[in-house]
Amino acid sequence: PNAFTLGFAAGASGVALRGLKADSTLVLIDGQRTAPYALDDDGRRSFTDLNSIPLNAVQRIEVLKDSASSIYGSSAIGGVVNIIMYRTYHGVEATGEMGTSQQGGGTMTRANFMAGAGSLERNGHNEYIDVEYQKTDPVYLSQRGFPFNTNNLSSIGGNNGIPGQAPGSGSIYGAVAPATLGVPGDLLTGQLIPGGLYQPLRPCGPGSTATTTAGTGSYCTQNFQGQYNEAAPQITRYAIDGRVTFKINDNTTGYINASLVQVQTVDQSAPAQIQNTSPVTTTNIALPPLLANDQLNPNDPFAANNQYALINYAFGDLPGFGSFNYVNHNMRLVADLHGYYGAWRWNTAAVLNHTSLTENFYGFLNIAQLESDIQTGAYNFVNPASNSPATLAALSPTLANTATTDLAEFSITASRHLWRMPGGRSSIGLGASVRHDSQYEPALNPGGQALGLGNTIAIGSHNVGAVDGEFQMPLLHSLTANVSARFDDYSDYGS
Structure with a gap:
């Protein structure tokens, strides 16, 4: 399942050991690093996305629960998860399965095909290919019972958080209150003096409840949790993985592995609110009594009295409101050569890994267009069904972005047994690697024009050179002494 649903890293699934965060657990594939999620x-x-691994080709998973930072670096403070893929495969396998949940939602459909031929012992080579498809339907909170399907927890001693009139929690039917202009300014900077109680902007409709509270007025409450929100997103996943393994001689074997994985995640949440605090504050926004052409504002029920209308409103008519579409591509190529030289077992590998994540966000308000639509009356708050597709598209343009990560690494390791001890044979391991990492994540909300959406930017690269060593002495069958050390040199901030 997705570990990150609507967070910064939506559309991905990570692993964390020892109660630490995902960036403290190193995930390897056949002992080699992978590019992080974008x-x-x-x-x-940064962390490795488990969704981008061809699962059907996984033979086993090894977990080192102890800290391994002295061998693998600071990214392994929590431990190491080494995902071992099939080294060889012979035969044909096709599987299909389908399942669903008892309460509805989350229906999963999966199909896998794997075929391989050749024998290292008899033919000196083996080739296999793995193809995977998986789709998991969303789970809506409306498909689950109390307390998951509502924000009203008052019956069990909690708060009633159902949107209605709290700041930034308006319904799609809206609520307005009369006000007069105290300090002149534009729609965002002008200061208004409330002059009365709230009332519904239009009659409460399906999925809402007419509510009146002392000191606030009347408004429509709406259970967004049970009407719009998801507990789990829709995930569609395609993967293809191929490996060619070849035997050079009795002491040397190599393989080339290539994989391509696409994961699409579609999330949905509640409609955008006209009141927000990021990247600008709109909690005091109001409909003016006069439009830009000096005509009375039909959206303002207090316009005839030359009063502004403080407004709390959710835009339920925007195309694809509250939905997020992530499409992640992970392309990975590995060339590996390993064998024996005398008593030494050695391994050398080169890894190229590129990820590309396309994001499309829908239903966010363009701040400049919102101000313009309010001033000109282009957006009809009283009858949203009359708003044209062009008006809605201008008010809420699709926000698109593409983020990438890249990894290129060459590594070499060697290990051997030494002398016998009471608990077994002592051993030594040595390693060296050079690596290039880069990340490109431009701003999704450049200029801060989308209301309710922050910005994260990550653009940079560095080169890393590392050497490590480990000496292990089994003093007893139940007691082992281990000495290990690692040195990393980063091109951007030292060693």
């Missing part, structure tokens, strides 16, 4: 967890922690 969006950082919480906007600052």
Whole structure:
């Protein structure tokens, strides 16, 4: 399942050991590093996306739960997860399965095909290919019972958080209150003096409840949690993975592995609110009594009295409102050569890994267009169904972005057994690597023009050179002494 649904790294699934964050657990594939997901967890922690691994080709998973930073670097403070893929495969396998949840939603459809031929022992080579498809339908909170399907937890001693009139929690039917202009300014900077209680902008409709509270007035409450929000997103995944393994001689074997994985994640949340605090504050926004052409504003029920209308409103008519579409491509190529030289077991590998994540966000308000539509009356708050597709498209343009990460690494390792000890044979391992990492994540909301959307930017690259060594002595069958060390040199901030 997706570990990050609507967070900074939406559309991905990570792993974390020892109660630490995902960036403290190193994920390897056949002992080699992978490029991180193009969006950082919480906007600052890089991690490996497990969704981008061809799962059907996984033979086993090895987990080193102890800290391994002295061997693998600071990214392995929490531990190491090494995903071992099939080295060889012979035969044909096709599987299909389908399942759903008892309460509805989350229906999963999966199909896999794997075929391989050749024998290292008899033919000196083996080739296999793995093709995968998986689709998981969303789980809506409306498909689950209390308390998941509502924001009203008052029956169990909690708060009633159902949107209606709290700042930034308007319904799609809107609520307005009369006000007069205290300090002149534009729609965002002008200061208004409230002059009465709230009332619905239009009659409460399906999915809402007419509510009146002392000191606030009347408005429509709406259970967004049970009407719009998801517990789990829709995920569609395609993967193809191929490997050619060849035997050079009795002591040397190599392989070339290539994979391409596409994962599409579609999330949905509640409609955009006219009141927000990011990147600008619009909690005091109001409809003016006069439009830009000096005509009375038909959206302002207090216009005849030359009063502004403080407004709390959710835009339920925007195309694709509250939806997020992520399409991640992960392309990986590995060339590996390993074998024995005397008592030494050695391994050398080169890895090229590129990820590309396309994001499309729908239903966010363009601040400049919102101001213009309010001043000109182009957007009809009283009858949203009359708004033209062109008006809605201008008010809420699709926000698109493409973020990438790249990894290129060459590594060499060697290990051997030494002398016998009471608990077994001592051993030594040595390693060296050079690596290039880069990340390009431009701003999704350049200029801060989308209301309710922050910005994260990550653009940069560095080169890393590292050497490491480990000496292991089994003093007893139940007691092992281990000495290890690692040195990293980063091109951007030292060693």
